[in-house]
Amino acid sequence: MLLFKFLLFFLLVKNSPATGKEYESGLERYENGQISEALDIWLGAFNTYKDTDDIDPRIGWKFGEVVAEHTMTRLYEVATMIYYWSLTAEGKEVQPFLTEAVLQSQVVFDSFDINKVEKRSRRDPVGMAGDLLMQWKQMDPTPGTVINERLIEHWQRVVHAKKHFNKAKNTIYGTDDRALLYVRFGKPDVIHSGTLELNEAIIKSEISDIIDVSNTFYKKIIKNFYPADYEIWIYEGLSTIGRIVELFGDNASTLRFERINQVKDFIPAYAFNLTEIGSGGARKRMISPGFILMHNYLRQFFTYDVVFEDLFRTLNYRMMEIESKNHQLGGSMNRIDGGQGWLNAVTYEKVGEMNQIISAAPLQHSTADSSIKDIEVASRTYQFFSENGSPSYYHIMNSYPIPYIADFMSKDKAEDLSRYKIRHTFSVGSEKNMIFEHHMDEPAIPMVSKLMEHPAQSIFKLNTGNADLTYSFRVELTDIKRSNRLRENELFPQSLLGHGFTEVTVDKIDDMPTDMMIPDIMIGYVGSEPDWEQDVPFIVALDNKIPGFSNMYMHFQVVNTTLNDDGMSDLQIELSVREGKKLLGLFRKKAQNSIRTSYQASSRIVSGNLEFDLQDRETGEYELVFTVYDLNSGEEATKVIPFEIIKTE
Numbered sequence: 096m097l098l099f100k101f102l103l104f105f106l107l108v109k110n111s112p113a114t115g116k117e118y119e120s121g122l123e124r125y126e127n128g129q130i131s132e133a134l135d136i137w138l139g140a141f142n143t144y145k146d147t148d149d150i151d152p153r154i155g156w157k158f159g160e161v162v163a164e165h166t167m168t169r170l171y172e173v174a175t176m177i178y179y180w181s182l183t184a185e186g187k188e189v190q191p192f193l194t195e196a197v198l199q200s201q202v203v204f205d206s207f208d209i210n211k212v213e214k215r216s217r218r219d220p221v222g223m224a225g226d227l228l229m230q231w232k233q234m235d236p237t238p239g240t241v242i243n244e245r246l247i248e249h250w251q252r253v254v255h256a257k258k259h260f261n262k263a264k265n266t267i268y269g270t271d272d273r274a275l276l277y278v279r280f281g282k283p284d285v286i287h288s289g290t291l292e293l294n295e296a297i298i299k300s301e302i303s304d305i306i307d308v309s310n311t312f313y314k315k316i317i318k319n320f321y322p323a324d325y326e327i328w329i330y331e332g333l334s335t336i337g338r339i340v341e342l343f344g345d346n347a348s349t350l351r352f353e354r355i356n357q358v359k360d361f362i363p364a365y366a367f368n369l370t371e372i373g374s375g376g377a378r379k380r381m382i383s384p385g386f387i388l389m390h391n392y393l394r395q396f397f398t399y400d401v402v403f404e405d406l407f408r409t410l411n412y413r414m415m416e417i418e419s420k421n422h423q424l425g426g427s428m429n430r431i432d433g434g435q436g437w438l439n440a441v442t443y444e445k446v447g448e449m450n451q452i453i454s455a456a457p458l459q460h461s462t463a464d465s466s467i468k469d470i471e472v473a474s475r476t477y478q479f480f481s482e483n484g485s486p487s488y489y490h491i492m493n494s495y496p497i498p499y500i501a502d503f504m505s506k507d508k509a510e511d512l513s514r515y516k517i518r519h520t521f522s523v524g525s526e527k528n529m530i531f532e533h534h535m536d537e538p539a540i541p542m543v544s545k546l547m548e549h550p551a552q553s554i555f556k557l558n559t560g561n562a563d564l565t566y567s568f569r570v571e572l573t574d575i576k577r578s579n580r581l582r583e584n585e586l587f588p589q590s591l592l593g594h595g596f597t598e599v600t601v602d603k604i605d606d607m608p609t610d611m612m613i614p615d616i617m618i619g620y621v622g623s624e625p626d627w628e629q630d631v632p633f634i635v636a637l638d639n640k641i642p643g644f645s646n647m648y649m650h651f652q653v654v655n656t657t658l659n660d661d662g663m664s665d666l667q668i669e670l671s672v673r674e675g676k677k678l679l680g681l682f683r684k685k686a687q688n689s690i691r692t693s694y695q696a697s698s699r700i701v702s703g704n705l706e707f708d709l710q711d712r713e714t715g716e717y718e719l720v721f722t723v724y725d726l727n728s729g730e731e732a733t734k735v736i737p738f739e740i741i742k743t744e
Contacts, residue, residue: 155181163250193220202459262352285329319366470595477615493550494570519553620645657728
């Protein structure tokens with residue numbers, strides 16, 4: 096009933112009078128518990144102003160949070176649209192709100208330094224909001240649908256953080272520091288929590304060999320103890336060099352619950368002042384109460400992770416050393432250094448190791464798609480040139496969904512492949528220029544032939560002169576006979592069988608040369624018959640591996656040819672295959688080791704497709720030698736392409 100009400104409202108509300116108070120009015124109702132009424136008002140504002148410049152960005156953020164908080168799955172599409180709309184706001188009056196939006200979404204800026212994000216968001220909030228919009232679109236795991244599941248997951252994490260991490264207000268979310276890690280990575284794999292304890296019996300036993308437990312030194316230990324709350328969060332598998340271990344608790348210096356850099360932060364700094372615990376000339380001994388407290392705290396932590404175990408063992412060895420030297424009454428020891436300086440030295444290495452581990456982790460991590468199978472995605476970019484001399488790129492995307500289709504077919508006893516749909520999405524982004532392009536293709540379901548799994552392949556052609564571009568490739572495999580309703584307690588529909596993602600960045604773009612040259616050459620194979628009506632009529636082998644059942648096919652281009660008096664390029668192309676630097680000797684005599692063909696075109700840029708017979712070949716590594724002779728100018732150019740013939744049966 097609620098869904099019907101919203102959809103009806105979404106369709107019928109048109110051009111109602113603008114009041115400029117929609118956000119405040121909706122917020123008042125939300126705070127009074129009138130959730131549907133609040134969403135009605137905000138949705139109405141979106142419908143009224145979506146085609147105008149009157150955008151209140153606060154509506155987008157709050158609408159999304161409320162929808163996520165109450166798990167209103169049927170409104171996820173609307174929430175995504177309204178949020179995207181909110182990030183297109185302009186004008187000085189909305190800049191503070193845009194700044195806040197950017198800061199609340201810092202985790203999406205994978206390639207940005209966080210400090211730079213904060214500075215730029217305050218200097219150029221409108222431009223930064225545009226970048227934020229682009230980043231969210233780039234991170235959408237299903238760009239073929241309206242819902243951005245990663246955005247919904249972000250709101251869910253923020254809402255959870257605001258509810259549960261409120262021991263302090265240290266962050267942009269009005270929470271303690273745990274929220275920053277939770278919004279970034281989600282729920283940790285392991286949480287250890289408790290309150291630091293002072294085991295007086297153990298401490299008395301430990302220091303009894305050093306000093307009379309009735310001494311004022313023991314009283315200083317007690318005086319500097321605070322029963323601080325703590326939490327230890329552990330993430331497995333996110334970092335490439337170890338598991339992430341983060342410590343939170345009541346900092347003795349700031350007197351607030353926050354991220355703790357090291358265990359000694361639970362202890363007041365003045366507790367590490369050295370205290371004389373003996374007298375008598377050469378037998379003067381000094382140690383800090385902080386040393387004893389830290390040793391006591393690490394005893395409580397050392398079973399949680401090796402980083403605490405190593406520190407505990409270091410301090411424990413020091414404690415035994417102190418006890419041993421204390422019995423050497425005639426020794427020359429002047430001090431037993433358990434102060435701030437010594438502890439900083441022994442903890443610095445471990446703190447550095449922990450920071451290195453988390454720096455090797457991704458800036459953000461999604462757990463929403465843990466129930467969805469990952470489909471392998473591969474990509475490769477080939478550079479050519481357009482007629483006007485500007486760079487032209489073929490972005491080849493391969494996905495390998497056959498195992499998942501076969502798996503579902505066996506479970507459902509399905510025989511009709513038409514129920515399955517593959518969607519490839521190619522996105523282009525630029526941090527500096529705020530460029531965003533979005534292309535989609537639905538390639539045919541690939542087949543398995545000759546014991547080889549063919550990819551589902553899409554070819555995206557892009558003409559651009561901009562460098563520093565990021566290319567994102569995504570695949571979605573769906574079963575159209577399954578429901579589009581979301582899985583229970585999940586963000587993805589039941590129809591989604593699997594998805595995959597890969598991303599590459601191109602830093603340098605080659606300019607048009609002045610001499611005749613052969614740009615990139617695509618090589619590949621066919622599973623059945625080539626479709627010569629296509630620009631690229633074969634399956635491009637991204638790894639240059641040609642299956643044994645197919646000839647080699649290639650797509651080539653030659654630029655800066657010479658035109659004759661009739662305005663025609665006249666080329667002769669020679670193809671040969673060799674092993675190393677020797678002509679191929681592994682083919683049987685009837686095989687063609689080289690061919691020559693002629694090409695004519697009414698342009699100085701010549702493109703085409705060729706087939707090279709690899710009959711009676713042996714498996715192994717070879718080189719294709721592609722040589723072009725310009726019959727008009729006498730120039731020649733050569734390009735060598737390594738490839739491999741692989742066995743498939």
